[in-house]
Amino acid sequence: MSNTPEVIEDDPIEVRKAKRQAMLDAGQNPYGHAFDYSHHLAELEQLYAHLEDGDSTEDLVKVAGRIMSKRVQGKIAFLGLRDATGDMQLFCRINELGEEAFGRLKDLDVGDWIGVEGAMMRTRRGQLSVAVSSFELLSKSIRPLPEKFHGLADKETRYRQRYVDLVMNPEVKQVFEKRFKIVAAIRRYMEDQGFYEVETPFLHPILGGANAKPFVTHFNALDRDYFLRIATELPLKRLLVGGFEKVFEIGRQFRNEGMDPYHNPEFTTMEAYQAFSDLNGMMDLTEGFIKAAAEAACGTLKVSYQGVDIDLSGQWPRETMCGLATRYAGEEVSFDRSREDLVTILEKNGGHAEDAWGKGKLISEIFEAVAEEKLIQPVFVTEHPLEISPLAKKLPNNPELTERFELFICGHEYANAFNELNDPVDQAERFRAQVEAKDMGDDEAMGYDADYIRALEYGMPPAGGVGIGIDRLTMLLTDSPTIRDVLLFPHMRDEAPAGAKPAARPVAPVEQPAEEPIDFSKVVVEPLFADEVDFDTFSKSDFRAVKVKDCVAVPKSKKLLQFTLDDGTGEDRTILSGIHAYYEPEELVGRTLVAITNLPPRKMMGIASCGMLLSAVHEEKVDDDTTEERLNLLMVSDRIPAGAKLY
Secondary structure, eight states: OOOOOOOOOOOHHHHHHHHHHHHHHTTOOSSOOOOOOSOOHHHHHHHTTTOOTTOEEEEEEEEEEEEEEEEEETTEEEEEEEOSSOEEEEEEEHHHHOHHHHHHHHTOOTTOEEEEEEEEEEOTTSOEEEEEEEEEEEEOOOSOOOTTOTTOSOHHHHHHTHHHHHHHOHHHHHHHHHHHHHHHHHHHHHHHTTOEEOOOOSEESSOOSSOOOOOEEEETTTTEEEEEOSOSHHHHHHHHHTTOSEEEEEEEEEOOOOOBTTBOSEEEEEEEEEETOOHHHHHHHHHHHHHHHHHHHHSSSEEEETTEEEEOOSOOOEEEHHHHHHHHHTSOOSTTSOHHHHHHHHHHTTOOOOTTOOHHHHHHHHHHHHTGGGOOSOEEEEEEEGGGOTTBOEETTEEEEEEEEEEEETTEEEEEEEEBOOOHHHHHHHHHHHHHHHHTTOTTSOOOOHHHHHHHHHOOOOEEEEEEEHHHHHHHHHTOSSGGGGOSSOOOOOSSOTTOOOOSSOOOOOOOOOOOOOOGGGOOOOHHHHTTOOHHHHHTSOEEEEEEEEEEEOTTOSSOEEEEEEOSSSSEEEEEESOTTTOOGGGTTTOEEEEEOOSOOEEETTEEEOSEEOEEEEEEESSSSOEEEEEEEOBOOTTSOTTOBOO
16 A cells, blocks of 8 residues: 555655655655665666467576556556666566555656665566566655656757756767767877877966857966866977877866857866977877767767768878869969958958958958858868967968868868967967957957967977867767767756746736836937938838847857848748847847848848848946947847837
């Protein structure tokens, strides 16, 4: 019989809590002790695969896991048990367990962890099972597992509750098992090549090793701010100065930037540096550890990513950035062209040039606009402009280019490598250029690392270095469309504002104070339009309410969000807006915004933007001397239907 007192409440959590309390009152522990199991379930599947339907054995086994299903039929019960390796049926009979134990077994819930002992058998219907002779509760589940979590379309919920996602969706667990194999294979390969795995600090006093916006934390003992590392490069190269020949590190990096399908602020890289090597050595090394990872995770070098077949076998081709940009732009892209020519080529292909960019940055942007997405099979892109490569050696025959490569697969960058700069005078000049860029407002520029210059002054041997994003490689080898699919705990926005509590009952509206009248004499028209836009011109703008159906970050852009909108016409409208600094995509889905819908399409980053979302602009004080412009999307009541015209 059941030991649980009658519970009137209809809440399953309260019912389970009552069962827990009943056990405690009876002197039983609902959260048991260690259980010495004899086998994993997958082992038993192999060991007893030979059993015929209806066969029984006297082989006693002990297994432990979570109850995933429960079916009671009179004096027989069937439980579905899942452990770390697989699933198996538990065949439970009152004659074997006794009335008291069978009553306790019927009180078990789906989600409970149990340990059982019993003999192996196969039912007449062919189901391999454990015929349970005894069991014990190892952990009581208070919250029921969700029935519809499998295949849940709202991936935000699955990412947020990864612990449930792993229980309900076995294929998710397989992705992470592959990730573990990828990391282990890379580590083994590097060690086999004679590399030492080292550890370098997470807290850096000076920003360096990459161009990125950092996270800042305060070091109380030293009473100064430090940066969470954005790269491991400079500490690792100090070890080459110290005499280590081959070093690598697999570890977390932190960049205080946006989130999109290919970027998470906290991510994992592998960086490696080898004295007396060069770019060719790094290409061979990169091919080697990626192929080792693919074999370990997939068992093959021919993989499929989002419907595209990728062949990782053979030697991967090597092409220059200017050569690829020229091929896909359909005209020459090189330092021989004027800056004005390069700006024209970039804007013709949907890009936008900043005034501070030199020829090198423009060539890089043209390459991104015209070539990147066309690089499907593995290719090493070499000879990057010096302007975007502050830590790489210059090409001997062209000081405007560097000895650097990036590996591209399926239109995305996977690895970045250099012939490492070991000239302390040249490096100091490049650091100073980075400091000047920071002074001009580039918050991603590096600082001047005087200690690193001092290290180079002692002499660093010629060296090659390479870095690869483990998360992105895992996406490729597990056919995962977003980085969140390969991170156990991706960063998410809070479900509710910190400290907020749901109201127990509807709250009566608070009477609002009367609004003060607006002094329209203080309203200033934007000078750009003050003398040009009359009422007739303004009235031609078609202002409409639009519903956000989807919103994603635009790849390779830190500013742009791409909106898919319902404008009431029955056809989706795409509009791009440069507001990623103020909003994350997921928080805008479902909102009702205001857009001008009769503007001609304008290409941005190669995407046609059909209209403009309206924002309110204001200045906000940052400190006593400076203010910062902020954008606020105009959001209106969800009661307003899509396509409603604003007057």
